[in-house]
Amino acid sequence: MSAPITIYGIKSCDTMRKAMKWLEAHGVAYDFHDYKKQGIDVATLKQWAQNVGWEKLLNKAGTTFRKLSDSEKENIDEPRALALMVAYPSLVKRPVLEAQGKITVGFKPEIYADLFAKN
Numbered sequence: 001m002s003a004p005i006t007i008y009g010i011k012s013c014d015t016m017r018k019a020m021k022w023l024e025a026h027g028v029a030y031d032f033h034d035y036k037k038q039g040i041d042v043a044t045l046k047q048w049a050q051n052v053g054w055e056k057l058l059n060k061a062g063t064t065f066r067k068l069s070d071s072e073k074e075n076i077d078e079p080r081a082l083a084l085m086v087a088y089p090s091l092v093k094r095p096v097l098e099a100q101g102k103i104t105v106g107f108k109p110e111i112y113a114d115l116f117a118k119n
Contacts, residue, residue, distance in 0.1 A: 005030040008040070009094035019095045019107040028116055030099075035089030045082045048096060051103045054078045057085065057093055064090040 007023070008029050009016040023030050033040075048057055054088065058081045059065060065073070085091045096103045097112075105113055 005097070005099040006033055007031070008033040008035065008092070008096040010015050010022070010034065010090065010096075013094050013105050017034075021113070022107070022109055022112055026116060032050075035092060040086060040089050040092060042082050042086050045092070048061070048097050048103050049082065052105055054081045056105050058098070059091050059093040062090060064088050075077060101117055 005023075005028060007019060009019075009032075011032075011034055020030075020032070043086070045054075045057065058076070068084070068088075074082070093105050095105075095107055097115075100115055102115065104115065
């Protein structure tokens with residue numbers, strides 16, 4: 001039996017909807033972890049950061065980041081970025097997908113297709 005597949009994000013996010021629609025269309029069963037309802041812990045974020053880098057996880061393009069104070073945005077390093085993402089889960093880029101022992105950030109149909117290609 002393969003490891004469970006979990007997609008992390010926020011239900012109202014368009015990119016999340018596209019990713020979940022892709023998974024469903026390709027018959028990929030998954031669990032959904034909603035940051036808004038369930039939050040995200042620093043241990044999980046640290047594990048992801050070790051795999052993909054904290055810079056890739058931090059969503060600087062969204063309104064949540066723009067609303068941060070200048071002092072919160074200054075001199076961001078990994079510990080500060082992780083603390084901000086725990087405090088404001090909307091700062092985590094979406095979706096984060098844990099599948100096949102890998103972590104992917106963002107949604108690109110071709111990456112999902114490679115990940116779930118039937119051998």
